[in-house]
Each structure stands twice: as structure tokens, then as C-alpha cells.
Amino acid sequence: xxxxxxxxxxxxxxxxxxxxxxxxxxxxxxxxxxxxxxxxxxxxxxxxxxxxxxxxxxxxxxxxxxxxxxxxxxxxxxxxxxxxxxxxxxxxxxxxxxxxxxxxxxxxxxxxxxxxxxxxxxxxxxxxxxxxxxxxxxxxxxxxxxxxxxxxxxxxxxxxxxxxxxxxxxxxxxxxxxxxxxxxxxxxxxxxxxxxxxxxxxxxxxxxxxxxxxxxxxxxxxxxxxxxxxxxxxxxxxxxxxxxxxxxxxxxxxxxxxxxxxxxxxxxxxxxxxxxxxxxxxxxxxxxxxxxxxxxxxxxxxxxxxxxxxxxxxxxxxxxxxxxxxxxxxxxxxxxxxxxxxxxxxxxxxxxxxxxxxxxxxxxxxxxxxxxxxxxxxxxxxxxxxxxxxxxxxxxxxxxxxxxxxxxxxxxxxxxxxxxxxxxxxxxxxxxxx
Amino acid sequence: xxxxxxxxxxxxxxxxxxxxxxxxxxxxxxxxxxxxxxxxxxxxxxxxxxxxxxxxxxxxxxxxxxxxxxxxxxxxxxxxxxxxxxxxxxxxxxxxxxxxxxxxxxxxxxxxxxxxxxxxxxxxxxxxxxxxxxxxxxxxxxxxxxxxxxxxxxxxxxxxxxxxxxxxxxxxxx
Numbered sequence: 001x002x003x004x005x006x007x008x009x010x011x012x013x014x015x016x017x018x019x020x021x022x023x024x025x026x027x028x029x030x031x032x033x034x035x036x037x038x039x040x041x042x043x044x045x046x047x048x049x050x051x052x053x054x055x056x057x058x059x060x061x062x063x064x065x066x067x068x069x070x071x072x073x074x075x076x077x078x079x080x081x082x083x084x085x086x087x088x089x090x091x092x093x094x095x096x097x098x099x100x101x102x103x104x105x106x107x108x109x110x111x112x113x114x115x116x117x118x119x120x121x122x123x124x125x126x127x128x129x130x131x132x133x134x135x136x137x138x139x140x141x142x143x144x145x146x147x148x149x150x151x152x153x154x155x156x157x158x159x160x161x162x163x164x165x166x167x168x169x170x171x172x173x174x175x176x177x178x179x180x181x182x183x184x185x186x187x188x189x190x191x192x193x194x195x196x197x198x199x200x201x202x203x204x205x206x207x208x209x210x211x212x213x214x215x216x217x218x219x220x221x222x223x224x225x226x227x228x229x230x231x232x233x234x235x236x237x238x239x240x241x242x243x244x245x246x247x248x249x250x251x252x253x254x255x256x257x258x259x260x261x262x263x264x265x266x267x268x269x270x271x272x273x274x275x276x277x278x279x280x281x282x283x284x285x286x287x288x289x290x291x292x293x294x295x296x297x298x299x300x301x302x303x304x305x306x307x308x309x310x311x312x313x314x315x316x317x318x319x320x321x322x323x324x325x326x327x328x329x330x331x332x333x334x335x336x337x338x339x340x341x342x343x344x345x346x347x348x349x350x351x352x353x354x355x356x357x358x359x360x361x362x363x364x365x366x367x368x369x370x371x372x373x374x375x376x377x378x379x380x381x382x383x384x385x386x387x388x389x390x391x392x393x394x395x396x397x398x399x400x401x402x403x404x405x406x407x408x409x410x411x412x413x414x415x416x417x418x419x420x421x422x423x424x425x426x427x428x429x430x431x432x433x434x
Numbered sequence: 435x436x437x438x439x440x441x442x443x444x445x446x447x448x449x450x451x452x453x454x455x456x457x458x459x460x461x462x463x464x465x466x467x468x469x470x471x472x473x474x475x476x477x478x479x480x481x482x483x484x485x486x487x488x489x490x491x492x493x494x495x496x497x498x499x500x501x502x503x504x505x506x507x508x509x510x511x512x513x514x515x516x517x518x519x520x521x522x523x524x525x526x527x528x529x530x531x532x533x534x535x536x537x538x539x540x541x542x543x544x545x546x547x548x549x550x551x552x553x554x555x556x557x558x559x560x561x562x563x564x565x566x567x568x569x570x571x572x573x574x575x576x577x578x579x580x581x582x583x584x585x586x587x588x589x590x591x592x593x594x595x596x597x598x599x600x601x602x603x604x605x606x607x608x
Contacts, residue, residue: 011600015496016534021594023503028587030511037566038513038523042506044562045527045555047590049534052554054593054600061601092541114541145548146534149600 010061010152017050017148053148062089062142066157070135075127075414077104077162079135083119083155089142091119094153097139098123101162103131103258127164129255129413130262132306135160161303165266166416172267173274175423177235177334178359199228236277236292238329238358239264241306242339242346243284244315248367253311253340259365259413260338261306266416267336268302279329280305283349284312287324292333315345322352331357336419337405338363341397350404360405363419368394369411439488446488450529450536450545455480457529458505461522465512472509479505487538495539502530517567524559531555 013021024046031039068081079098085091091114098110104125113120121138137160140153201214204224217225241260245253268278272294279292280302290301329335335358339346353360368391394409401407408418458480462472479501486498506526513519535548545552593599 011597013594013597016499019499019503021590023507025587027507027510028583030507034511036511036513037515038510038520039507041520041524041559041562042510042527044524044558045531045552046503047586048555048558049531049551051590051593052551053548054597056548056550059601090547092543093547143540144551145537145540145544146531146551147537147540148534148551 010154011054012150013050014143014148014150016146017053020046020050020148049146050148053144053146057093057142057144057149057151058089061152061154062094064089064094064140064153064155066138066140066155068135068138068157068160070160070162074167075164077101077125077127077164079110079121079123079125079160079162081121081138081157083121083138083140085117085119085153087117091115091117093142093145094119095141095143096121097141099136099139100125101133101135103127103129103133104162127162130165130259130266132161132163132165132262132265132303133258134307135162161307163262163265163269163303165262166414168416168420169263169266169270171270172420172423173270173272173276175271175420177237177271177276178332197229201225202228236279236330236333237267237271238279238281238292238325238333238335239267239302240281240283240321240325240335240337240353241309242337242349243282243309243311244345245311245313246340246342246346248340248342250311252342252367252370255370256340256342256365256367257309257311259410260340260363261309263363263365263410263416263419264336264338265303265306267419269299272296272299278302279333281325281328282306282309283316283321283324284310285314285316287316287321287328289324289328291328318345318348319352321349322356322358325353325358326356329358333358335360336363337361338365340365340367341394341401341407342367347397347401350401354404361419361422362401362405362407363416364398364401364407364409365413366394366409366411369413438490442488442490443484445538446484448533448536448538450533451480451484454502454529454533457522457526458502458509461506461509461513461519461526464514464516464519464522465509466514467509467512472512476505476509492539499530499534502533506530517563520566521559521563524563525556528552528556528559 024043027039027043027046031037031043062085065084066081067084068079070077070079072078083091083094083096085094096110096112096119098121100106100123104127106123106125108124110121110123137155137157140155142151142153143149201217202225204213204226208226212226214225214227241257241264243257248256264280268280271278275294277292277294278298280290282288282305288305290305293301335353337350337353337360339349339362341347341362341364350360350362371390372387398407398409406422408416408422410416410418455477458476459473462476463469465472467475483498483502486501487495489495510523510526513523531552532545535544535551537544
């Protein structure tokens with residue numbers, strides 16, 4: 001009777017072991033059949049070596065601790081980590097396979113340095129485009145020195161996510177958003193921040209600016225003291241990702257949704273840092289919504305939802321998206337719609353949203369750079385004509401969308417200065433009439 | 435030949451390679467085959483194994499053991515019935531396992547860390563050889579040896595089909 005119903009053997013024979021065992025049995029049979037004792041002597045080590053390899057290692061799945069992190073900035077991503085094992089397991093017998101996260105490019109394979117009890121690894125990658133992607137945990141396998149048997153290594157590394165988005169988004173949180181609650185004036189949150197209602201005095205830290213130092217209290221007590229405030233909530237924001245399939249095809253749709261997810265993560269991060277309430281909607285066939293919320297827990301909720309965002313197999317009707325959004329979010333909340341505007345369907349969502357009282361700003365990742373990358377250098381004239389027509393088509397779609405809402409045409413994926421400028425000027429956030 | 439291939443070939447010439455080559459050549463020398471043919475066959479098998487081992491593709495590297503094993507089998511089949519060829523055949527297998535533990539694509543000191551993997555087969559060969567040639571032979575031990583041989587083959591087949599027997603169960607309580 002097994003103590004754990006989920007118990008699965010971690011032990012595996014490798015290809016080499018099967019070759020040795022097969023060769024040993026063949027030698028044995030041939031030796032007996034042909035009366036050649038030399039073959040019997042050759043069979044002995046071939047049959048014994050895999051069994052010796054099986055008993056020499058740990059008798060259960062060895063445990064390892066993985067301490068890892070994502071380093072680097074901008075397009076550069078460096079995944080570094082340390083794997084620790086305890087004796088009698090030898091770290092030099094552990095095979096480490098570090099996979100490149102999807103959406104990143106690794107010019108070189110991972111570098112692995114081994115010691116008797118510790119393995120250090122590092123993988124240098126480049127993010128060609130903004131991306132939010134989980135890092136697959138390193139695959140760890142104990143392998144005997146002859147490479148005959150494998151045992152899976154038990155390790156529970158913390159979840160690691162690579163987040164790379166345009167740098168302008170870092171200061172986007174300074175934008176004042178519309179509030180959706182009826183109370184006039186400042187709305188104090190329960191969070192301590194740098195501005196708002198006075199909350200209390202604390203010991204100053206070296207990074208405190210001079211305007212936060214409480215000079216009177218400092219003079220009275222004789223040590224540096226700083227003020228703390230109950231930060232006011234700046235407003236509410238909804239990020240709506242259009243995950244419906246378009247005429248571009250599944251590959252381009254997935255790439256554009258990945259870009260939208262990275263931008264949404266950057267925007268949400270920035271506003272959540274400024275104590276704003278941020279909600280998320282992902283509309284594929286149906287709407288997946290995370291209601292308005294603030295704080296670090298909300299950041300994790302949004303990130304988890306964005307990591308799970310996939311292009312839907314069937315597109316949901318346009319009106320369903322707007323109706324469903326109304327069930328989760330109050331009308332009047334600033335809504336950033338991230339959509340490719342690749343066809344008529346994707347552009348039609350905006351009027352429905354506006355009719356239900358959502359002031360919409362469209363952030364549209366352009367598919368043109370993706371198709372330009374796919375083009376061969378020195379392509380023939382027909383391809384050039386096709387790309388010109390695609391550009392004209394795109395312009396027409398963006399111009400049509402402008403009639404209902406301001407549009408940011410996102411062509412340079414590493415810059416969102418257009419969106420930041422638009423949101424900083426509240427008068428330009430609305431367009432046309434509902 | 436690029437610099438990378440040259441360095442890979444150089445890395446494949448491990449300390450255990452001369453031992454394997456020496457045993458294979460000696461086995462070829464004492465075999466019933468013409469000496470030149472036997473030596474050429476032995477050297478070719480080992481060199482093909484080394485060449486495959488230095489391939490950049492890991493799947494190709496896994497197949498490096500096959501030519502060496504085939505050559506060992508062919509030479510052992512042609513070995514005469516005498517104590518020295520049989521000892522060489524047995525230690526050919528041990529040298530082959532020794533070569534396996536000395537993998538250039540694995541961390542260094544594989545020979546030392548995997549000493550049980552090649553020592554145990556070595557002891558098995560030594561035991562079999564001494565019991566065959568140094569103990570007085572009668573009819574009864576032949577029957578006992580035959581029985582032991584059948585039992586050991588059955589035991590190996592059973593162990594290979596039940597890999598979970600090598601796993602310790604997870605305790606139900608701490």
C-alpha cells in the first residue's frame with residue numbers, strides 16, 4: 001500500500017542502460033548457443049553496470065533548493081540562480097536544463113558552474129519586444145556518472161516573471177484619472193503615501209526629499225523625522241484587452257496580444273503604485289474581468305490574468321463585450337482599450353462601450369512592424385506594394401476609430417510616449433459624442 | 435575542421451580512452467581473426483565511438499556506445515577458449531563501462547564519482563574468471579553455475595521491469 005496516492009517513481013532507465021542490458025543478454029544467449037565463454041565474460045559487466053548505477057544513487061527523488069532571479073534592464077534579461085543540494089547528493093551529478101522563456105531570444109546557451117553542493121547558472125536573453133512572460137523553472141535531473149539512470153530532482157522554485165515594457169510607462173501614474181464615486185473632493189485611501197492628508201511622523205530615511213522632512217519636529221527631538229500622509233486615491237482605470245481572433249491569423253494575433261499584455265502590465269503597475277484603482281477585462285469569446293482594486297494583491301491578480309490571456313478560438317459578439325463590462329465596472333471609468341484594429345470587428349467595440357458610458361482611449365499595437373520583420377530583405381516590388389497598401393489600410397482604420405475615441409497607433413513597440421502625452425491632457429481623452 | 439569541432443574531438447580523448455583501446459586491441463590480437471583485420475576492426479570501432487562522442491548533437495552522442503559494443507562483441511565471439519582471451523573479454527566490458535563514466539560532456543571526475551558503477555562489474559568478472567579457472571571443476575558445480583545463471587538472468591529481467599523498486603516510498607508521516 002503506497003502512503004501517497006500521487007506517488008510516481010522518479011527513477012528512469014536511460015537509452016544507454018537499455019543498450020547495455022540488450023547487449024548483455026545477446027552476449028549471454030550467443031555465448032551459450034555458440035559455446036563461446038568469452039561472450040559470457042563480456043556479458044557480466046554489461047548486465048551488472050546498469051544495476052550498479054541504479055543502486056549507487058539516492059534511493060528517492062533528491063531535493064534541491066532553487067534561489068533565482070531576473071536581472072537586467074530594458075531589452076536585456078538575465079536569469080541567474082543557485083541550486084543547492086545536501087549531502088550525500090553530489091551537485092555534479094545533477095543535470096540542469098534552463099529553457100528560454102517564450103518571446104525572448106538567447107544568443108548563447110545557459111552557463112552552468114558546478115561545485116560539490118552548489119550549482120550556479122545564468123542565461124542571457126534579449127527581449128525583441130515588450131513582454132510579460134513566466135520563466136519556466138529549470139529542469140533538474142540526477143544522473144549517474146555513467147549516464148545509465150535518471151532520477152527527477154524535487155525542487156519548488158518561486159514563480160518568476162519577466163516584465164519588460166516601454167520605459168515611459170513608469171511615470172504614467174502621475175496622470176490624474178477620473179473618479180467614479182459620488183463623493184466630492186479628495187478621497188483618502190488607507191494607504192500611506194507621499195501626499196494627501198497628514199497621517200503621522202516617522203524616522204527619516206536618506207532618500208526622503210526635503211519637503212517631507214518635518215523640520216520643527218526634527219529641531220525639537222534632535223534627529224531627522226519625516227511626515228507621512230494618507231495618500232489620496234487618484235482615480236479609477238479599466239484596461240480592456242481585445243483577445244478576439246482577427247483576420248491577421250493566429251500567430252500575429254498572439255504576438256499582438258502579448259504586446260498588449262505587456263503594455264497593460266506596465267500601465268497597471270504605474271497606476272497601482274500611485275494608489276489608483278485598476279481593473280482588467282480580457283474579452284475573447286466571453287469577458288474575463290478583475291474588478292477595480294488597488295495594492296500589491298491587485299497587481300498580482302492582474303499579472304496572473306495577463307499571463308493566462310490567450311486569443312479566443314471564436315470571437316464574441318461586439319455588444320456582449322460592452323454589456324459584460326457594464327456588469328463589472330461603473331460607467332464613467334476611464335477605459336484603455338488595447339486592440340489591434342486589424343479588421344472591422346475589432347474597431348466596432350468602441351461605439352458600444354461609449355454608449356454604455358465608458359470614456360475610451362484606444363491603444364492599438366500595429367501589426368505593420370511584425371509584417372515588416374517577416375519580409376525578406378531586398379524583397380521584390382509586389383511585396384513593397386502590398387506593404388504600402390497595408391499601411392494605407394491601417395491609416396484608414398485608425399482614422400475611422402478616431403471618430404469614436406482617441407487612438408494611439410503603437411508602431412514603435414519600445415515607446416509609449418504617445419499614450420503618456422494623450423493621458424496627460426485630459427481634454428483630449430474624450431472624442432466625439434456618446 | 436573548425437576550431438569548435440577540433441576542441442570537441444580533443445575533449446573526447448579522455449583518460450579512459452587508452453585503457454579501452456588497449457584492451458580492445460589486445461582482445462583483437464588474441465582473437466582467431468587475422469591480426470591486421472582484428473586490430474583494424476578494434477581500432478575502427480573505438481575511433482567511430484570517439485567520433486560520435488564528439489558530435490555537437492546530444493542524440494548522436496548517445497549512439498557512440500553502439501560501435502564500441504559491436505566491436506567488443508565481434509572480437510569476443512572470435513576469441514579462443516583460453517583463460518587470457520576470456521579475461522580480456524571480461525575486462526573489455528569493464529573498460530567500456532569505465533569509458534562511459536568518463537564522459538567529456540559531464541562534469542569532471544566522473545571516474546571517481548562513478549567508481550561503484552565500474553568496480554562492481556569488475557568484481558563480477560574477477561569472480562567469474564577465478565571461479566572458472568582456479569577452482570577444481572566437477573559435474574556438480576556446472577549444474578549449480580547453470581542454475582545461478584538462469585536465476586540471475588530472471589532477477590535482472592524482473593528488476594528491469596520494475597524500476598520503482600529502486601525508489602524509496604515517500605513517508606506517510608514526518
